[in-house]
Amino acid sequence: MFGILVKCNLQSFSIFTNKSMTMIKKGLIFLIITLFVLGFTQINAQQNRYWVFFKDKQGSKFNPIAYFDQKAIERRIKSGIPLYDSTDFPLNETYIKKTKACVQNVNGHTRWFNAISVTASPKQIQNLQKLVFVTDIQAITFSAVPTSKPFDSTLTYSEKELLEIQTSRMQAKLFTSKGYTGKGIRIAIFDAGFPSVDKNPVFRHLIKNKQIIKTWDFARKKENVFVSDVHGTMVLSCIAGKINGKNIGMAPDAEFLLARTEVKAEPFSEEENWLRAAEWADKNGADIINSSLAYTYHRHMTFEMDGHTSLVAKAANMAANKGMLVVNAMGNDGAQDWKILATPADADSVISVGAINPYTNFHAAYSSYGPTSAFKTKPNVVAVGSVIAAGKSKLKKVKGTSFAAPLVAGFAACAWQSKKSLTNFQLFSLIEKSGHLYPYYDYAHGYGVPQASYFINNNASLHNKKQTFEFVEKGNQLIVKVKKEFIKKKPVSANNYLYYNLKNEAGFIEKYWLIDVYQQKAVVINLDDMAEYKEITVHYKAYTSSCKLGD
């Protein structure tokens, strides 16, 4: 083959000798044009955005009373967070001025991370590195995909049923019956746009009662966020929408801060926008952040989903450290090659929300799986992923973890209203404990769907006291035997779900199953094959129990 190629080339070159130089010249011109295009593209590529981190905030003055919203101050006091925290201090003005002189443009800044975002060429970055007050420079790269898959359909009988299911799975009526509708809780939503929110009847009560406290479009640097992608409108409706006197979400009386952070044409600024929106939410007294945004393979590798590599994950953790409860969608890659969660859902301090199918009540195939690449448990909880949400002009059936997250954010607002003294981390923990599977856990369902009864009944455990199954050891077999009275014959009930997982020597859940039980002998395990596993945990009809293996 190679011989043929050499021969081919030689023959071709023998042809050149007979050709006029014109042909070669044209070839060279073609190459020069190509290189020119390459050079041009490279010049463009070199005009990049960077975070420039400063070493200190020396000399900066800070008055928390003037800076923070009253609610932000209250939240800090409640959470025991000092009002004078250096991460909230403004940046050193001299550093900003000196940096500004070296770059093409300053795009924004972050108090939390003591950095400014700049547009600069590599040469300018080299000059910046020489400045004594600059500790680090990081290229800004990011892109986001709103995690939704909208469907255009009218509200049929089954969709009305779905509208009921999406909140009833979390026992919404228990909260509303006690008057918990998110009142007094401020929720910041970061999304791609909120068109029609100012006109849509679904949000009329929010406008009428002035519940939308502030808005900011971080992409266009404008106050009007009622533009662009309808994704944010649908997300907001899943927290606070109301139609014909019926709630779409669980917190119609909450207050809102709406931030447009996503940009269609220029994805590189989205990381900056998310971080700046988090600081803005903190400044303006947000209690909860809902981010139905998932950043995956376009800019990241799976091993980077460890909760502390991406800047948004760091920002989300910082937001939690400031006392806010951050709720984020897991992502919709469960059935894709990526499969695992997206950032910032990987952040430790974020409540990461997966989706269940509203009809089968178990994991929706599209919902991304945990754990993080550092083997941290994610998702934390799940909610219904197929919902009825408000579009620009009509109600729509849509699906995605984008809509499960705001349902949980609405739930969290009600839960927080019911127990105002809780800090965000305490609430985080209680929301996990309110999961219908708790203490059982797996990486598809987390601790299950949060239940309002847990908060209404003063944290009374949802855990069934009635033993629904037992472990029976027979020879080298371990049998999970379900008690006869807890098996409903098909097709009377379609909900004989038995969850079980196996933990390895390191204590990590390595394998997990969900089976529909038809008979008492639900699971049979050959102990000889289980040497590598330490424990089996089973959950069946609100009863969870574990059995050590190899003892």
Place this chain on the structure above:
Amino acid sequence: MKHLLVISILLMQLTVFSQTVLLHEDISKLDFEMPSNGPNYNHFHQLYLNHGFFIPDNDVQEVETEFWSSHVFTIGWRYKRKLATWFAAGIDISYTNPVFSIKQNTNKQVPNNIAHAKEKLKFNDLNIEFYTRFNFGKRGNVIGKFIDIGAYAGYSLVVKHFYSDSFDKNNPPYYSGKKEVVNKDLNYINKFNCGLKTRLGINRWVIIASYRLSDLLTDDYKELVGDCFFPRLLVGFELGLHK
């Protein structure tokens, strides 16, 4: 019939007493290590399709061709070896079928000066290309924005000279009909060719251009008809077929 009934009952029993696994996941199968294969990992290969048109440069020596019917379809396989975040090199093997639709006018000299209703030169080529790739911007496991520069060599497996003519009763040869002729084994065509290629793309969407440096016509033939050449520049669009 009785057997069927018995089998049905047995199957029903089996259904009643079996368990349905609704979900099963094995975490040990998740790969969080840096994989070696993928659009932005060390090795990547993909299939692709492209289509391009020959761009005439209006040189007096150039064989005049019809623009819209002088084109190339390509199906190929491309391998990329990542050498740095911004740089990769690779090899590309493709099958192409360049078609030159020759204009029928008084200037026509190639392959002869006889005018026909339609006349085409059709090639079936196998090409190999070596290229370098420059990527722009940090990215995840996607191809991203890139520009390729490469050189290719090709061998024509089959070359056909096709022409067709229509006749009517009023003119010689005084009968109505259509004649289609296909000539193979053309001794005036160089079987080997080579040139330069470039591609500008974002993920699977690519603009392609190539410039043929070699001549399609043999030197002996050009001594007869003059220093003629077929259009060399090709511009088109490519679609990557990877996931």
